[in-house]
Amino acid sequence: MAELTAQIEQAREEYYVRDAPTLADAEYDRLERELRELEAENPQLARVDSPTQTVGGQAAPGFAPVAHLERMMSLDNAFSLEEVDAWAARALDGLGAGAKAEFLCELKIDGLAIDLVYENGVLARGVTRGDGRVGEDVTANVRTIANVPERLGTPNPPAILEVRGEVFYPSAAFEELNDQRREAGLAEFANPRNTAAGSLRQKDPAVTASRALAVYVHGLGAHDGLEAASQSAVYAQLQEWGLPTSPHWRVLQDLGAVRDFITDRGEHRHDVEHEIDGIVIKIDSFAQQRQLGATSRAPRWAIAYKYPPEEVTTKLLDIAVNVGRTGRVTPYGVMEPVKVAGSTVEMATLHNQFDVERKGVLIGDTIILRKAGDVIPEIVGPVEALRDGSERPFVMPEDCPACGTPIAPEKEGDKDWRCPNTKSCPAQVAGRVEHAASRGAFDIESLGEESAIALTDPDRRRPEALAALRAGHAVYLPIRSAEDLASPAFVVMKNGEESRGTDGVPMLRITEENQDLLPPPQHGVVTIGDNLFDLTPGDLEHVVVWQPLRRGGESTGDWQIVPSFWSRQIWRYYKTTSEWRLTKPSQPGKTTDLLMDQLEHAKEQPLWRVLVALSIRHVGPTAARSLATAYGSMDAIRAASLEELTGTDGVGPIIAEAVRDWFAVDWHGALVDAWAASGVRMADEVEEGFVRTLEGLTVVVTGGLEGFTRDGAKEAIIARGGKASGSVSKKTDYVVVGENAGSKADKAADLGLRILDEAGFEALLAGGPEAVGDAAEATETTEADEAAATEKD
Template identity: 80%
Template sequence: MGENGRVSGHDTPAPRNPGTDSSTEGASDPRSAQERIAELTAQIEQAIEDYYVHDAPTMADAQYDELERELKELEAKNPQLAKADSPTQTVHGDVAAGFAPVEHLERMLSLDNAFSLEEVDAWAVRAGEGLGSGADVQYLCELKIDGLAIDLIYEDGVLTRGVTRGDGRVGEDVTANVRTIDNVPDRLETDDPPAVLEVRGEVFYPTAAFEELNEQRREAGLPEFANPRNTAAGSLRQKDPSVTASRDLAVYVHGIGVHEGVALASQSEVYEQLKAWGLPTSPHWRVLDALADVHEFIEYHGEHRHDVEHEIDGIVLKIDSFAQQRRLGSTSRAPRWAIAFKYPPEEVTTKLLDIQVNVGRTGRVTPFGVMEPVKVAGSTVQMATLHNQFEVERKGVLIGDTVVLRKAGDVIPEILGPVEALRDGSERAFEMPKECPACGTPIGPMKEGDKDWRCPNTKSCPSQVTGRIEHAASRGAFDIESLGEESAIALTDPDKRRAEALAALRGGHVIYLPIRSAEDAELENFVVLKNGQEVQGADGVPLLRITREDDPLLPALQTPVVTTGANLFDLTAEDLREVFVWQPERRDGEVTGDWRVQPTFWSRPTFRHYKRENAWKQQKPSTVLKNTELLADELEKARSQPLWRVLVALSIRHVGPTAARSLATAYGSMDAIREADLAQLTETDGVGGIIAESVHEWFDVDWHRELVEAWAASGVRMADDVEEGFVKTLEGLTVVVTGGLEDFTRDGAKEAIISRGGKASGSVSKKTDFVVVGENAGSKEDKARDLGLTILDEAGFKDLLENGPADDGSSDEEGFDGADTEDSSDASAADQKK
C-alpha cells in the first residue's frame, strides 16, 4: 500500500457506488448506516491484512479507494458512528508473526489521497488557509514509489536497525534483510554523523530486475511473480536473509524522523543532506512555486509513468518548509502538509474477439475474454478473466463488442464493460458451454446455487491432467526441471489455445504453419517471414499462411500423448515427434494478434532457396531438441526419487511435502500406506484425521490405484531403501541444519534426518538437540551458541546420522564444537535424555 494505504489485487466484488447505492441513500438512518459502516470496515481491514501481513493482495487499488471514500462519507454524515480505530483514522499495517516488534522513534504516518487535480487544488487551498494569507508556499513534488515503507536507524553513523512501517507506531524488525540490499550503506559518509538518525524510505523491486527475475522463473518452469511491489514486500520479509540477498531489491529514502545533532529547515534540504551522507535518494523530485507547475508535473509523469526505473502509482506533494509543516500539523493518521495524488488505473478500449472458458486443475470452469492485443499499463494484454457466467451477464458484454479494459492495480487485466455506442448489430451473447471444452464431459454446478461450474472428469480431462502433470514435476515433488507449464500443456492438451487462434483468425488475423516438404512451397498459401513480417524473396523463414477456418491445411485436432499421467515415464522421443502447440506470433517482443503452430519437442525441418533451380529444398530434417533430451534424462532421475516425493506427485488432497515425509517415514512403502486403515493413518505422527481421510479416500478410486501401478511398472520407486541393520538413530531428536554443506543439499539433509526418525526443524530454540553448521551459517549459529546447544560440523553430522548421539553427551567428540551442554542451565533435550 505504500504510504497511502492502497491495495492491489483482484477477486472481490465490485465496490458500491456511494452516490447511487441504496446503503448510502439510507445513510440518514443510523441503523442502516451502522450496518454499512461495519460491512465496509470489515472489507477494508481484511484487504489491509491481506496486503500488509500476507503480502497477498485481494482487492484492486480503485476498489479499495472507493470503499474508503464511501466509509469517510458515511462517517462524516454520521459522526456519532465514527470510531477512533476506524480504517479512515488509523495507519494501515501490522506486525506479522515471526518478526520482532520494534517501536519507531518517531511515528510514521500515512497520506491522504487526491484523485483529481481539483482535489489537489482544494488541499492546497486548505493548507494556504492554515498558514494564513500572504504565506509563500513551495511544493516539493516526487514520484510515489509502489513499494514497501521502511524505517532505517543510524547511530553514530552506523546502521543499527531496519523496521517496516507496521501500524505507524510499531513495525517489524527486518534488519538482517535490509543489510543485504546493495544500495543501503552500513555507514554514513561523514566524519561527523548525527548521534541518532531515523530515515524513512521505500523498498522496491526495479522493473528491469523484476522482468529478469520472471524470465528466469519461466525458464526454470516456476510460476511467475505477480508484480514488483508484492515481490519486494515478500522478499524483504523472508525469514532467511539469504533469500532476500538473492533478490535485486533497492531503496530510495525520502524522509526523516528523529535527527539528533543536525538542523534542517526543509524537505528539499533533507534530500540534499541524505544524498551527501551517501544514502540513496530518488532523482525524480522538484520544488515548485505555483500550482500550475504542480499540475504540469503530475500530468507529465502520468504520461511517462513507465519510463522510470520503478513502478509508480502517483505523485506525493509536500509543503517544503518544515516551519510551515509544523504549523499545519497532522490528523490522527496523516499530515495536513502532504497529500498523495493517485493516478487512475490505466484504461484502453479493444475488440472482444470471443469469450471462451478455461478448465483448471480442480475442474473449475472459468470464462475469459479473448481480445485484440492492446498495450495497457506497460504490457500487452490479449486475455482477461470474466470469473463466471454471472459476471459476464452483469457486465453486459457481448462477443464482438468494443470493450473498456483496465489493468486493475496495474497488474490484473479486467474488462469493465462494453462501449455500446459502437455496436453494429453483429455482436452476440455468450453462452456457457454445456460440455467441457477440453474433454467434452457435461459440465455444470456441483450443487444448487453454485456460481462456479466444474468438469467432473477428474481422470482424463486434459486441462486437469495438465495441472496434475505440472504439479508432479514441481520442485516439491519429482523436481523435473524441464517439465514446466508449457511442456505439460504440450503433453496433455496441445490444442489448448487452438480456440483462441481461431478467434483471432475470425477477427482478421492469420495463422502460420511450418512447411513440412519442398512441395509446400508451390502452394498459394506459401509465404516468407522475416523479422515478423512477410517479405518478397527467399531470405527468411518459409511458412504457410492460413486466413480462414475452412482451409484444408489447418491441422486436425491432436490426440494427447499423456491422457491420465499413467504413461508419463514411458514416453520416448518418437512419441513426441508430431506434437505441436499454438503460440501467439510476436514482433519485437510484442504479440501481434497472429498465431503460429509450433513443434514442441522436435525442431522444424529447415529449407533453403536455391537460386539456380529457383526452388526450395529441405536442408535439414527435424531433430530431437536438446530440451527433449533433457526431459528424458530428468524423467529417468525422477524414477529414483524417494517415496515422499512420489506421494506429493500424486496430487492427493492435503498431502504436501511435510505430510508425505511423515507417511513415508512411518510406512516405508506405497503398499503399506495403501493397506493402512483409516484409524492407523489417523494415528500416524504428523498426519491427523483430515489428511488420513483424504489419503484413504484417494486409494479407494480405481484409476488412482492404476496410476500408482503404472508408475511402479515404469520403474518409479515405491519404497524407500532400508539398509540391513538400519537403525533410526535420531528417534525423537530435533536437528537444525544451517549454511551450505558439501555433501548434502538442503532437501538431502532434511531427508537424512527424517529417514532416521528425527525432526528437521528450520528454527533454533531451547528444544533443538543439535545444530549442524555449514558455510555462511549466519544468525542460527549465533543463537545456538547463546543457548548453549550442541553444534556440529559436517563430519559430526555424518557421524550423528550413522551412530546417533554419543552416550556420554561429551562435547569434545570429533565434529562437536565445544559448547558445554552438560554444565549449561539451558541443556538441550538430547542432553536431558542422556
C-alpha cells in the first residue's frame, strides 16, 4: 500500500504539475484501483490522506495559488456496464424505495479541468483544479481562449458564478499543429490533453493565445443569483448567457438508454471535435443530488464510465524491419505485449528511419503507444524520464532481411528505403499475393497473410526457431514415417507438453544436438505469382511453416513445425500390440479445398479487380474502375499511350505514368499473360445497348440498398460514366439515400442537393438526369417545405 501510494502521488505530480506524465491513464487507474481494493481489505492500514481520498495535485511553481470558492471534487470511475448498473442501484437505493431518476449523460472530455469565476457578470479569474481546494491562477492565459466570454450575455448577471469546465485542444487543430511542427523539423506533441495542459500553463500568455484551445463548461461551484432545478436546466441557462457548453449531452429516462448511449458514443468516439475517454453520468435533479451527497472526494450522484484505453505505456524490446509488397523497408517496434483499445498489441509501425529519429525512441525505452479504434497501433514517443542508460539507437540494415539484396532509397532524397529485387524477393511476393487476394482485388477470403507467406516464403520464421534452439529450446516436428518412431528424438505430446502416457500426439523433439533431423530449407511454391491460378492441392502437400509453441495461451520459447495446407498424419497407439499405427494419412484441409474453389471463382472477377491485384503503384479501386470503364480490356490499357492514359477521367499524369512504367517491365507483362493463360478474365463484357447515362455526374450513395452492394453501386455509377464519390459537397449532383443513412444524408439536405431513394437511383442509372428530374425536384421542394415549416414552428 505504501509503494502504491508513492507511485500514485509521483504520477499525480507528473500529470498535474509538470504536464509530463510517465504513466498512461489506464495504468494510473489500475494502480489507484489496486490501492482502493487493498484499503477495503485492510481498513486499519488506510491513510486519511490516501490518494483514494484526495483529488489532483499541488499547484505548480510559478503560478499563484488560489483557493476555490467551493471545493472541486473528482469522480468515481466505472470500467464496465455492470459497474454502472451497480452505481445506479446504490444511487436509487439512497433516494428511497421506489425512487426514479433521470440521468444526464455527457462526453468525458480528455482535457484539463478549469474553474472560472464571474463576479457581477465579468470574468474575475481562471484557476486549475490543483488539489481540489487550491489551484493555480491562470487567468491571463484563460482570457486568450477564444470561446471564453469576458462578460456574461445578460443585463442581470448573478453576483457570483463559479463554473467548472474542461480546457481541450480540438482534434483537427491538434493535427494541424503537429503538421506545422513536422514541417519545421520539430518534435510532435504526444497528445491533445498534454498539449492543452502545457499551453494553458505557459508563462507568456501570448504563447497560449497562439494555441487553438477551447473550453466546455459542465458544472457549478459557488453561485449567487442562479436558480435552477436540474443540471440540464443549468446548461440551458449557461448557454443563454454565452458560456460554452457541450452539444453532446442527453437526459435519459432509464439505464437501458444510458447503456445504449455509452455503446453508441463508444462506436463514434472519434466523430466529435475533441478527444474523449468516457461518459459522465449524473442524476439530473439537484434535489436528488443534494439528497445523495458525496464522499470525501467524489459525489455519489455521478460516475465516469471509462472506455478501454487507447493510449498505454510499454517496453520497446527491439526495432526490426519489414519488407512490403512494393519493396519498401519499414521499421517496426517489437514491444512487451500490452492491451490497448480492447486488443493485445505486440508490434507497431515506425514508418521509416527518419520517423524513428524524429520520435526520439531508443531500443529499450518505455514508450507511449496509441491505438485509436481500429487504427493501426502507433508509437507516439518515449518516456524519457524512465531511461536508465541501457537504451540504444536503431540502425537501419544495409541488406534486405528477406532476400539479402542491398537496400537503398529509390531516388535521391527519398525517405523510404526499398529492396530493388521486386521480381523474386520472398517478402515482396508474399505481399503481392496477399494484396491480390484482398477484398478490393480478387476477394479470396481463404488467402490471407499467413497463407500468402506459406505459399511464397514458408521458411520466414525458421531463423527465429534456430535461434531458440541455440538458446536451449526445442523444435517439435510431426512424425513423417514409421522410421521416425524409432528415432531417439521420438516423444509424445499432450496439450503442448511432453507426456509420459501414449494417448498424446507423437512428435520428434529437435534440439541443437540433433538438428540434422530438421527438414531442409524450403522454397515457396509461388515464386513470382504467375502460377497462382494453376495451383493444385498436390502442389501444397509438403508445405510446412514454423510456429511458436504455446501452452495455455502463453509462449514457451519452443517451436513447432506444422503442415500449412494438408492435415497432420494421425498415428494411434495400440496397447494390445504395443505399437503405433498410421490411422489417417495426411490429406488436403477444408480451407485448402476452399482455396481451390475461390481461386477458380476469382478468374471471373471484373477487369478493375484484376488491375488492383497487379499491385501497380497508385492504382487502387477508384483508378482501376476508371481504367476498366474507359478501355474495357487489359490489352487496350497496355496499348494506350501515356497521353491517352493521362486524359482518362479519374486517372491523371501520376497514375498514368505508374501504369506505363509497370507494363514496361518484362516480367510484369509475362505475369499478366500467365494469368490470362490460366483463365483469368482480362476484358469486361459490355451489355448490348449499354448507355453512359451519368457522364460527368458525381453521385454519392449512403446507407444500405436492397438491390446493390456498396461495391456494386459504385461499379454501376462508374460503368455509366459517373464519378462515385465517398463524400458530400456542393459539387455532388445526386445523393442516393438508403436504410440507416448517416450524416451524409443530413449534409445533403443542408446543402439542398438532389436526393434519391433506391427506385430513383435505378431510374437515374437507366435514363440519366431526365429520368429523375421530376422526382428530384419534388424531393427538393418537399425538403424546402419541411425546412420552412420547421423554421416557422
